[in-house]
Amino acid sequence: MVTIYDIAKKANVSPMTVSRVINNSGNIRMATKEKVEKAIKELGYVPNSAARSLTSNQTKTLGLILTDISNPFFSKIARGAEDAAVETGYRVLMSNTDEDFEKEINYIDMMLSARVDGVLIAPTSDKTLDQIKRLSDHNIPAVLIDRTIEGFVGDYVLGDSYEGSRKLVEHLIDYGHRNIALINGPSNVSTARERQRGYLETLKLNDLPVHENYISEIDFKSVQAGNTKSTVAQLMQLNDKKRPTAIFAANNFIAISVMKALKELGLQVPEDISVVCFDEVEPVVYFDPFFTVAAQPASELGRIGIQFLIERVEQKNVEQERKIILPPDIHIRKSTRRME
Amino acid sequence: MVTIYDIAKKANVSPMTVSRVINNSGNIRMATKEKVEKAIKELGYVPNSAARSLTSNQTKTLGLILTDISNPFFSKIARGAEDAAVETGYRVLMSNTDEDFEKEINYIDMMLSARVDGVLIAPTSDKTLDQIKRLSDHNIPAVLIDRTIEGFVGDYVLGDSYEGSRKLVEHLIDYGHRNIALINGPSNVSTARERQRGYLETLKLNDLPVHENYISEIDFKSVQAGNTKSTVAQLMQLNDKKRPTAIFAANNFIAISVMKALKELGLQVPEDISVVCFDEVEPVVYFDPFFTVAAQPASELGRIGIQFLIERVEQKNVEQERKIILPPDIHIRKSTRRME
DNA sequence: GCGCTTTCGGTTACCGGTAACATAAAATTA
DNA sequence: TAATTTTATGTTACCGGTAACCGAAAGCGC
Known part of the structure; x- marks a missing residue:
């Protein structure tokens, strides 16, 4: 590996001078600078950041x-x-x-x-x-x-999870939905808490009751393992009056998994049930805008x-x-x- | 920042002994090892990889x-x-x-x-x-x-760009398409060359003529800039007999852009024109399998x-x-x- | 041409580790 | 118990840079 010392030898200067040329620090005569730069180019020298960081502390x-x-x-x-x-x-x-x-x-x-x-x-x-x-x-x-x-x-x-959540739920209510389920991520993550807060407050503001079994939490691993189906199935098994007509999936990952589960249960979106979610479901959005979402920048x-x-x-x-x-x-x- | 020397002082040993404990090298008495490990834990010491890499050369x-x-x-x-x-x-x-x-x-x-x-x-x-x-x-x-x-x-x-390309084009031919356009990436990328080769050979094998203006190249920046539309428009302006009934988009990026262009031109997929592409268009594939693709692992x-x-x-x-x-x-x- | 300032470049030491060698302590052997 | 081997630890030097200090050369005024 080429070092500052190799350059120094080749250019007939001290390593320190090479260092100065590299960092453009101190006063260097033009002739010396060119000599050093020539040697650097010829030997293809690139400074070793590890060595640098040892003194610079960054x-x-x-x-x-x-x-x-x-x-x-x-x-x-x-x-x-x-x-x-x-x-x-x-x-x-x-x-x-x-x-x-x-x-x-x-x-x-x-x-x-x-x-x-x-x-x-x-x-x-x-x-x-x-x-x-x-x-x-x-x-x-x-x-x-x-x-x-x-x-x-x-x-x-x-x-803004809270605000996005509010708007999504408001949209559903605006569309006439009264039974809206939330499939949320684990509540030890702040976004989940905020989305749930937005969900609950919007329901309350619209005088809609909150059924406890409308809210479920599902973590990353369960989603990966495909355990969303049972959650969705439980929701859909509620008797007619309580059966949700819309699902609010708390993120894109959950949304995809919910869609898959609905499909397996033979349910059509949006005919049988409406679905909204947080995060864009890219890149298909560009040519087939399907999902109603709260898209974060x-x-x-x-x-x-x-x-x-x-x-x-x-x-x-x-x-x-x-x-x-x-x-x-x-x-x-x-x-x-x-x-x- | 805590160093090996701080640990050494605290544990009343030499820095080298600390190094040995960390790397589990050499012979260390159990008592010494524990002493050092205790100091490491107490001071929250983490080795500095930059310093390490200086001697280890990795x-x-x-x-x-x-x-x-x-x-x-x-x-x-x-x-x-x-x-x-x-x-x-x-x-x-x-x-x-x-x-x-x-x-x-x-x-x-x-x-x-x-x-x-x-x-x-x-x-x-x-x-x-x-x-x-x-x-x-x-x-x-x-x-x-x-x-x-x-x-x-x-x-x-x-x-396998060649093989994937062959299969996609064969599928189109199998579906009765005879006028198949290729919108490729720049030919200085090997995948583009291979996909074009697969495209051309499959047409030849099926005794289909190759219209020169069926093949266009479009680079990353043009796609980003949204210049796909003119390419697609040119294809669709060809007179009836020559007008392609299918487009082979050489990658997912191009495919999305093509879909957008087709939409702007008021054309429906697959009713007005069929589209296939390389690479999966995720993640929507899971719940809305729409695109016919050659999916790479x-x-x-x-x-x-x-x-x-x-x-x-x-x-x-x-x-x-x-x-x-x-x-x-x-x-x-x-x-x-x-x-x- | 002499002293003074400025410019330019070199020397030394150190950043935080570790390899290589040296040495003290303990264990083993005769 | 002395000699020998093995084990455990310390010392020194170096990895590739740079900060801090220092000295030589050059420029400048008179």
Whole structure:
């Protein structure tokens, strides 16, 4: 591997001079600079960031801890985040927790040993607070994305779950639905709590009763395992008057799984039942706008999250905590129908 | 930041002993080991990989250079790759080239300065060969994914573009289509060449004429800019006999754009025209299987790619070049119809 | 041409680990 | 119990950069 010393020897200067040329620091005679640059080019030298970070105490690397990069919502966040990072000269280490606390801990370890300058994280649950503390104990700032956690002090960038939820439910009510079920994610995630709050309040505001068995929680692994079917089946087994005419799926992942379950149960959407959900179900939306959704500006979330994070890393605007909550766009499409 | 020296002082041993405990190397008395481990835990020490990599000459980090992580095909590759990487104790640096050669060069620079142990890359074109050479000049192995490039020596993992293309076109012919247009990606990408070859050979085998203006090329940026419409419009303006009854979109990105264009032109799929494409159009496929596609095992590709890469990095199975070509699954769905 | 300031470049030490060697302590053998 | 081997730990130097300090050369005023 070519080092600064090889360049120094070739250009007949000291390693320090090479370092100065690379970093454009100090006073260097033009002739010397050119000599060094020639040697660098000829030997194809690229600085070793590991060595650099040892003295500079920064790695120019950020950690991105998300649930699952193959979920379109998160892959858009990742894309926005990565774009913002390279633009500012940072690299991004990626990871997928699958909402698993143990995996999350391992990734925190990884970020710690990689000495990343900061972490943008969608925490798996409120328990993640301890992990964020571990980061800050090592002087590594964290910005939350998509979710908050209780007791967190710092910046976060979220979609407005409460408001989106309200609007989706209002839309259903507007269409004449009175029996609306909510299939939610686990309530230890803030988005689930907010969506449930929006759901409940909207029902209350419209004087609609809340049936307890309309609300179910289903976690990432159950959805993956295909356990949504029993949840849906239970809902549909309620007797006629109580049988929901609409399902509010709390995210795209659940929505897809619900659709699958409905299909297996022989039910048509929207003829037999209406379905709405949070997050866009891409990319088909462009040519077959089917799903009525609360679409979050995912790539924007990622971009802003990284910007905040880098400002924290570089000690700018550190006085205030910034809580950004971006409103989702409600797209009314064909998965909901008016009740006669 | 806590270092090995802090631990050493606290545990009243030499730094070297701490190092040995951490790496489980050499002979350490049980009592000493426990003393050190206690100190590590109490101070929350995590080894600094940068310092480590300086002596070990490896970073346990791999580079992943893809077109666009927010494209479901690539996000699945990324997921498979990242999974395989962590399982083997590696980290992953992500990047998005947008098929842009300049961006790709910058990312290669980034990988070089990060001293990644290896790179898994979907090259933007045959020109990328020089960049891969830059990597190998620095002893960094590269494995290709999704695409090959001319003159490349090493491992690659691809989907079978030729075979998938043949099957899609055969399906269309089987359905009675004789006028089949191909909207391809740029021919400096191997998949485009292979898909075109499959297209042409299948037509020839079935004694169908090849109209020159049935084949068009459209690059990533044009698709992004929404320039697909003019291409599609030109096809549809051909006089009746020559007007295509089916379009073969060479990838999911093009397919979505084609669908959009058709919609704007007021054409229905599959009533007015049939459409097939390469790559799955997820995730809607699960509940609304619409598109007839050649689905590539993306996550498998990513996983195998990383496995090969790590073997190269760790100098295992290096004698032979491995060329893996996985067959796509053909899913016949509702975007194609039989001609009467 | 002499002293003073500025410019340019070199030397040394250190960042946080670890390989290689050295040495002290314990265990084993004769 | 002395000699020998084995085990346990310490010391030194180095990985590839850079900060901090220092000295030589060049520019400048008089």
